[in-house]
Amino acid sequence: MNKKRILIVLLSILFILIIGVSIHFYRIKHARVDITYNDLVVEVYEKRHVSSFIKSINGKIIDDYIIDSDSLGKKNISFQYINTDNIKVTSFFDIKVVDKTAPxxxxxxxxxxxxxxxxxxxxxxxxxxxxxxxxxxxxxxxxxxxxxxxxxxxxxxxxxxxxxxxxxxxxxxxxxxxVKSKERKTVYFSDVLGKYKNNKVGLDLSKWQGNVDFSKLSQAGVSFVILRVGSTRGNGGEYVLDEMFKKNISEALKYKIPVGVYFYSYASNIKEARNDARWVIKQIKDYKVKLGVSFDWEDWSYFNSYNISFHDLNEISNAFMDEISKAKYKTMLYSSKNYLELIWNNKKYDTWLAHYTDKTNYLGKYKYWQICDTGRVDGINGNVDIDIMYE
The missing domain is CATH 2.60.40.10 (Immunoglobulins)
Structure with missing residues (x-):
């Protein structure tokens, strides 16, 4: 008798569950969906959330994720939302990813x-x-x-x-x-120091400056240096440490001049960029590099032979800087004004602007400004780049 009662109870519970599930699926199947959409065309690589395509909706989107727009053509987008009857609804719409930007x-x-x-x-x-x-x-x-x-x-x-x-x-x-070479204006470090009293003024150095007297740089008021750590011998070539790097960084730190470094890259893909970053990290791990690592890509006269898009190039720079950032160093992108305006799309990291002028009209944000490559300062024989730091 007890077994019969238990069986009846179990069957009753099962019946109730079946009825409950049926009602649940019936509600979902017949849930009210009231959605109108905006223009469903998106530019390639444009960062758009699901909600940006929706003009009106009878409920609230659960996950308003950024859609994938990295390839051209038709894409089916799915999303879930809780409608005004408190029912979770899965909905779909198609977008068209296009490229309207001319070469x-x-x-x-x-x-x-x-x-x-x-x-x-x-x-x-x-x-x-x-x-x-x-x-x-x-x-x-x-x-x-x-x-x-x-x-x-x-x-x-x-x-x-x-x-x-x-x-x-x-x-x-x-x-x-x-062709006769034109004489360019010499910029004296002392003049820049006097003009930018409220900012730190420094230099970027490489083997091209030869033997540098850091004692004299310190006395001249140099607030920081950014040193060329190295490069590769062209695209795909072996890594080469700047021949003055070890001496420069040791001397700078000896005279308590804050140091940053930059790497001159020829990377043509993300893997190479990450390898570049890892090589740099190995070179600087035993030194205090307070100002971080800059990515410097300038092989523009051979860009056509790289077979990469501008988007690819930005992904390359981001891969380098992401790797540097993961190693707990500050990082930034170095480039000149025109390339920053027309090719680079650096929104994640700081920028080191190169623009040789008395007053830059670059409208983007920048942490450093390289104002000239004809600087003169006691302690260096010949020209040197002068930089302004904005804190």
Whole structure:
């Protein structure tokens, strides 16, 4: 008799559960969905949350995640939300990822080239794209790199999304023997120190400055130095420690001058960038590098041969700086004003701006400003870069 009662109780519980589950799924299946959408077209690499595509919704989104827009084409987006009847609903919509950004051609009205150049113009003139690794670039017009003269040309660029850019320019093929170097203005460290009394003024140094007298730098009021730790022998080459690095960092620390370092990179992918960072970390682990590590990529005259997009290049720099940051060092991106404005998209880390002018008109944020490469200071024979630190 007891067994029969237990069986009846179990069957009753099972019946109740079945009824409950059925009601639950019935409510979900027939849950009220009232959603209207905004424009469902998004630019490639644009950071957009699910909610940015929704104009109105009868409830609250549970996970308002950032959608993946790293590749072109149609994408199905799914998300869940709790509707006004307190029911969890799964909904879907399609977006279209597009590329509306035209390729960039880095050229002014005149392009000068020494007669007899062995490299082609389309290799020399930077032609890149935010998405395509190799946009189509060609030159319209006749010219002869083996004949001195001026040639009026047009360079065209197009990407896989049919975005196009064209620029007219004059090619000036000249005899290098007849070119006289222009004298550039010397900037004295003492003058900069007097002008920027409320900021720290320092230098960046490499083997090109030769033997530096850090005792004299200290006396001159140098507040910090950023030292070139090294580089590779071109893209894919072996690592090379700057021949003055060990002496420079030891002497700087001896005279209690705060130190940062920079690495001149030729990385063409994320793996190489991470390896660059790990190599730097090994070189500096025994020193106090208070001002951190800067990423310096400047191989613009060979950019076309790297077969990378501008997005790829930014991912490379981020990979380097992420690795440095993981090792508990400060990190930043070094570049000149124009490249910062048109190519780099550095939002995560500090920026070291290079802009040789009395007053920069760069509108982005920056931690350091390299104001010249013709600086003079007691303790260094020859020119040196002068930098301003903003704390």
């Amino acid at each position: 960039l051609i880095w050229i002014s009205d005149t392009y000068s080239l020494g007669v007899g150049s062995k490299r082609s113009l389309t290799d020399l003139i930077l032609c890149g794209d935010n998405y395509d690794k190799k946009p189509k670039c060609y030159i319209e017009g006749d010219y002869d790199l083996n004949k001195i003269g001026k040639y009026d040309l047009v360079i065209h660029a197009s990407d896989s999304s049919k975005n196009k850019t064209s620029k007219s320019f004059t090619l000036n093929v000249y005899d290098p023997k007849n």
